[in-house]
Amino acid sequence: MKYKINTLLLFFTFIFNSVYAKDLMEPTSYSKDLYQEEILDGNYSNNITHPDEFLGFGIGERVAAPWQITNALKTWSTQSNRIKVVEYARTHENRPLHAVFISSPENINNLDKIKNNLSALSDARTTNDRQARSIIDNLPAVAWMAYSIHGNETSGADGALAAIYHLIASIDDDVLNMLDNMVIIVDPLMNPDGRARFVKSLEQYRGTAPNYDDQSLLHTGDWPYGRTNHYYFDLNRDWFYLTQPETKGRVKLINEWRPQILVDGHEMGPQDTFMTGPPREPINKNIDTDLIKWGNVFAQDQGNAFDERNWRFYTGEWHEDLYPGYSFYVQFRGTLGILYEQSRMAEDGVRRPEGTIQSYKESVHHQYVSTLVNLETLLKNSKEMYKDYWDGRKYNVSKDSEYANQTFVVLPTYNNTRLNTLADKLEAQDIELFRNTKDIKIENVTLQSGQLVTNYTIPAGSMIIPNRQPEAPLIAAILEFDADIDKDVLVEERQKSLKSGSSVMYDTTAFNFTMMYGLDAVTVDEHVDSNLETWKPSAVTSEITKDAVIWATNGTDDNSVAFAARLMEQNVEVRIIDKESTLSDHTLARGSVAVLQMDNPDITNLQNLVKTVSDELNISVVSIESGFGPEELPDWGGRHFRLLEKPQIAMLSHEGFNSYDVGVSWWSLDHHLGIRHSMINASLASYGDLRRYNTIIIPSGRSLDDYTADTLFEWVSQGGTLIAHNRSTRFLSSENGIGSVKQLQNTFDESEKYNFDLLREIYSQYENIDKDKTNNNIVDFDISYPWEELEGTLSESELKSRDKWQSIFMPSGSIVAGRIDDEHWLTFGTANTIPVLYSNLPILMARSYVDAPVRIGQMIPNDEIEEPRVINWSSLPAGNDLNVRMSGLVWPEASQRIANSAYLTRERIGNGQVILFSGEPNFRGATLGTNRLWLNAIVYGPGLGTRSRIDP
Numbered sequence: 024m025k026y027k028i029n030t031l032l033l034f035f036t037f038i039f040n041s042v043y044a045k046d047l048m049e050p051t052s053y054s055k056d057l058y059q060e061e062i063l064d065g066n067y068s069n070n071i072t073h074p075d076e077f078l079g080f081g082i083g084e085r086v087a088a089p090w091q092i093t094n095a096l097k098t099w100s101t102q103s104n105r106i107k108v109v110e111y112a113r114t115h116e117n118r119p120l121h122a123v124f125i126s127s128p129e130n131i132n133n134l135d136k137i138k139n140n141l142s143a144l145s146d147a148r149t150t151n152d153r154q155a156r157s158i159i160d161n162l163p164a165v166a167w168m169a170y171s172i173h174g175n176e177t178s179g180a181d182g183a184l185a186a187i188y189h190l191i192a193s194i195d196d197d198v199l200n201m202l203d204n205m206v207i208i209v210d211p212l213m214n215p216d217g218r219a220r221f222v223k224s225l226e227q228y229r230g231t232a233p234n235y236d237d238q239s240l241l242h243t244g245d246w247p248y249g250r251t252n253h254y255y256f257d258l259n260r261d262w263f264y265l266t267q268p269e270t271k272g273r274v275k276l277i278n279e280w281r282p283q284i285l286v287d288g289h290e291m292g293p294q295d296t297f298m299t300g301p302p303r304e305p306i307n308k309n310i311d312t313d314l315i316k317w318g319n320v321f322a323q324d325q326g327n328a329f330d331e332r333n334w335r336f337y338t339g340e341w342h343e344d345l346y347p348g349y350s351f352y353v354q355f356r357g358t359l360g361i362l363y364e365q366s367r368m369a370e371d372g373v374r375r376p377e378g379t380i381q382s383y384k385e386s387v388h389h390q391y392v393s394t395l396v397n398l399e400t401l402l403k404n405s406k407e408m409y410k411d412y413w414d415g416r417k418y419n420v421s422k423d424s425e426y427a428n429q430t431f432v433v434l435p436t437y438n439n440t441r442l443n444t445l446a447d448k449l450e451a452q453d454i455e456l457f458r459n460t461k462d463i464k465i466e467n468v469t470l471q472s473g474q475l476v477t478n479y480t481i482p483a484g485s486m487i488i489p490n491r492q493p494e495a496p497l498i499a500a501i502l503e504f505d506a507d508i509d510k511d512v513l514v515e516e517r518q519k520s521l522k523s524g525s526s527v528m529y530d531t532t533a534f535n536f537t538m539m540y541g542l543d544a545v546t547v548d549e550h551v552d553s554n555l556e557t558w559k560p561s562a563v564t565s566e567i568t569k570d571a572v573i574w575a576t577n578g579t580d581d582n583s584v585a586f587a588a589r590l591m592e593q594n595v596e597v598r599i600i601d602k603e604s605t606l607s608d609h610t611l612a613r614g615s616v617a618v619l620q621m622d623n624p625d626i627t628n629l630q631n632l633v634k635t636v637s638d639e640l641n642i643s644v645v646s647i648e649s650g651f652g653p654e655e656l657p658d659w660g661g662r663h664f665r666l667l668e669k670p671q672i673a674m675l676s677h678e679g680f681n682s683y684d685v686g687v688s689w690w691s692l693d694h695h696l697g698i699r700h701s702m703i704n705a706s707l708a709s710y711g712d713l714r715r716y717n718t719i720i721i722p723s724g725r726s727l728d729d730y731t732a733d734t735l736f737e738w739v740s741q742g743g744t745l746i747a748h749n750r751s752t753r754f755l756s757s758e759n760g761i762g763s764v765k766q767l768q769n770t771f772d773e774s775e776k777y778n779f780d781l782l783r784e785i786y787s788q789y790e791n792i793d794k795d796k797t798n799n800n801i802v803d804f805d806i807s808y809p810w811e812e813l814e815g816t817l818s819e820s821e822l823k824s825r826d827k828w829q830s831i832f833m834p835s836g837s838i839v840a841g842r843i844d845d846e847h848w849l850t851f852g853t854a855n856t857i858p859v860l861y862s863n864l865p866i867l868m869a870r871s872y873v874d875a876p877v878r879i880g881q882m883i884p885n886d887e888i889e890e891p892r893v894i895n896w897s898s899l900p901a902g903n904d905l906n907v908r909m910s911g912l913v914w915p916e917a918s919q920r921i922a923n924s925a926y927l928t929r930e931r932i933g934n935g936q937v938i939l940f941s942g943e944p945n946f947r948g949a950t951l952g953t954n955r956l957w958l959n960a961i962v963y964g965p966g967l968g969t970r971s972r973i974d975p
């Protein structure tokens with residue numbers, strides 16, 4: 024029975040189809056007339072409201088707004104006993120996220136039981152083969168169908184709305200049979216905030232006539248575009264870092280349900296066709312090959328369905344699967360991931376080179392048909408897939424698996440905040456964590472630097488993750504230091520780089536948690552299972568006594584920065600102890616934050632403020648009765664107790680800036696600090712009142728015009744702290760920039776000077792002097808200078824040629840080692856080697872009058888190296904190797920190119936300073952190691968790096 028459109032609806036169709044105004048001309052045609060196929064062509068019950076009624080237009084004719092989808096789900100859940108709607112999370116903008124369970128009424132009543140059986144089938148330690156067979160016999164198939172994670176890729180959610188209606192309203196036998204044997208979970212709209220932004224721009228840019236020009240604003244939308252969520256995060260990179268509420272809620276529910284397939288409906292370029300799985304190489308080696316086999320079965324059926332309708336499609340061309348943070352995350356847990364990429368029609372449709380117009384409605388139809396075809400394929404193959412799944416689950420916990428003798432160890436740290444964050448993320452993914460109660464002696468371990476160490480002792484209190492557990496492949500994927508890439512793929516990548524500068528890598532090639540988080544870790548090639556207890560977070564112990572002269576919190580903990588920031592925002596004077604100290608028997612790491620009663624004579628509730636803030640942040644605070652540090656350790660009246668200044672923060676934003684970097688920096692301020700700040704339109708930098716701010720962040724972006732650059736220079740000179748990332752750093756270190764930091768390619772005419780300064784820096788760490796020689800009164804004729812034994816120093820022209828060649832091989836996202844200046848305030852809370860995410864970044868060069876708190880390359884002592892050696896412009900003293908690559912693809916040429924360059928610089932200019940990050944320190948909200956450097960820059964910069972202001 025076909026649904027009949029009533030007259031009221033026709034009225035709505037008219038007014039929604041164009042702007043509403045009587046004095047505008049009627050268009051000569053409507054986009055809704057382009058495509059005559061009916062999407063919903065089944066026989067439906069009259070008791071379920073047709074989607075057209077919620078929308079006010081025919082399904083697929085236009086884009087459904089998030090609130091319309093929510094209304095439909097609410098109404099349907101009251102009309103049908105085949106549906107159960109679960110709100111699994113709320114977005115930052117407080118929109119609901121839904122999982123829509125659809126099945127036969129009987130299955131809907133038994134959802135808990137079905138879920139429990141799936142859990143039992145997932146743990147082969149507590150379920151045996153016989154039980155598994157019986158579970159499989161009785162289990163319905165389970166599918167998770169999810170759409171439009173990118174908010175401006177709209178057709179998926181409209182297709183999902185049609186599919187939900189079809190499944191709950193159909194009176195046809197094939198649907199009823201499917202529901203008897205399957206639980207279908209539809210997540211129709213994974214990113215409602217992004218979609219709402221795009222829907223708003225559709226509304227704003229709509230004229231009277233339909234628009235088929237994919238360059239028009241109607242199609243593109245505007246900055247920051249609809250792809251991302253409220254904080255401009257790409258939710259399809261967040262599946263295991265779990266930083267956003269959408270992902271946290273969704274992954275939790277998916278992990279509980281363990282569906283057999285997970286469909287993820289996207290859109291791609293408007294002039295493209297349709298793509299589905301399976302992916303091409305590089306494919307992460309931790310994915311069960313059974314899934315690739317099944318991926319082909321689904322793709323084949325889907326292809327046949329498209330062929331029948333004369334719809335063009337392809338599989339795999341650009342779709343790789345190395346990075347585990349896509350929706351393909353589920354594959355590491357045994358679920359088949361299926362990707363749809365439909366060419367993007369925005370709303371009306373798109374004119375193509377052959378002159379035809381592909382309508383939006385047709386794109387919705389593609390999503391809809393793909394959905395139903397995939398469900399049919401699952402229905403046919405569900406039992407076989409369950410059997411493969413069960414085999415995989417048995418394998419994961421068996422002592423013969425490739426994971427069985429692999430244990431990941433995170434070493435103890437006082438950085439409880441960061442360690443607890445890691446534990447939360449891992450536990451959210453059903454990963455079992457332990458702590459060793461005693462030291463454990465291990466024969467062989469691999470360090471993050473790649474070094475193998477024998478006879479290693481894992482200190483008591485480490486986080487131990489033995490990988491003989493149900494989620495072994497996932498654990499390996501997100502914790503192994505290096506994701507293996509096949510040699511053929513490397514060959515292809517290298518050939519492509521040389522031929523055209525292109526890449527087969529679609530995303531970053533390094534992503535493991537411990538390096539991203541800057542937590543020291545080792546991998547053990549054995550199964551560690553003795554002297555372990557279940558992991559618990561360390562207890563927070565605060566003793567905040569009234570008669571203390573100082574309350575202090577350990578600077579190693581990341582939340583100490585927020586402690587300082589949140590107290591300063593409440594006008595508390597705060598100090599930082601810039602050197603390790605011991606006061607009243609409490610040892611405080613450098614960077615510890617101290618509140619002194621005598622600094623705050625007018626604050627009567629100081630003790631309570633300190634307590635409230637430390638409770639909010641879950642950090643320990645100690646009370647110190649005496650400001651006397653024994654012997655040479657800092658005392659409270661000395662220069663190591665440095666007064667901070669309240670940061671007043673602005674961040675430049677808008678068109679021209681990288682929205683991801685703007686968004687993640689904005690999120691980092693709100694997530695890690697929660698203090699006030701302003702995002703300002705970058706054009707304001709030239710005419711606004713910058714005196715309101717003492718800290719300005721310039722996220723990765725564009726060049727500034729001369730006038731803006733001059734204004735900022737003036738502002739810095741007056742005492743401002745300017746912090747820039749990546750492309751903005753590229754600009755600031757260029758000829759028209761601010762300060763004296765240069766990029767590598769502009770320094771070859773003075774590379775000796777840079778090397779001279781670098782050697783000063785390196786030798787300043789050396790401890791070996793010959794005292795007798797030093798005290799000899801006779802002039803020594805036998806002094807060795809660092810550059811004298813150096814062979815093979817390169818000429819300027821050779822350096823230039825090398826640089827051109829090496830620049831072809833810059834990484835597209837990998838982790839390299841940063842060595843830190845452990846006396847610099849920017850590196851508070853940071854271990855001696857900090858893993859740094861690196862891609863084609865500006866390569867920063869700093870002379871000795873510029874601080875370089877983080878440089879690329881970890882010095883590794885090696886006694887066999889008897890001569891100093893040359894690396895491009897720089898040199899390395901005898902007795903050392905330099906470790907650059909830590910994880911991911913870094914060609915040897917690239918390692919040479921970036922070796923010894925600065926990742927982070929800080930330069931005093933007038934009364935202020937410029938702090939340059941070569942990269943994006945907050946990438947995806949997951950690079951907690953470099954995030955700490957950034958938080959230090961923002962919160963401590965105004966107090967430590969600029970000349971203090973004194974109010975007259």
Ligand SMILES: [Zn+2]
Pocket residue numbers: 173176289290
């Ligand atoms: Zn997408």
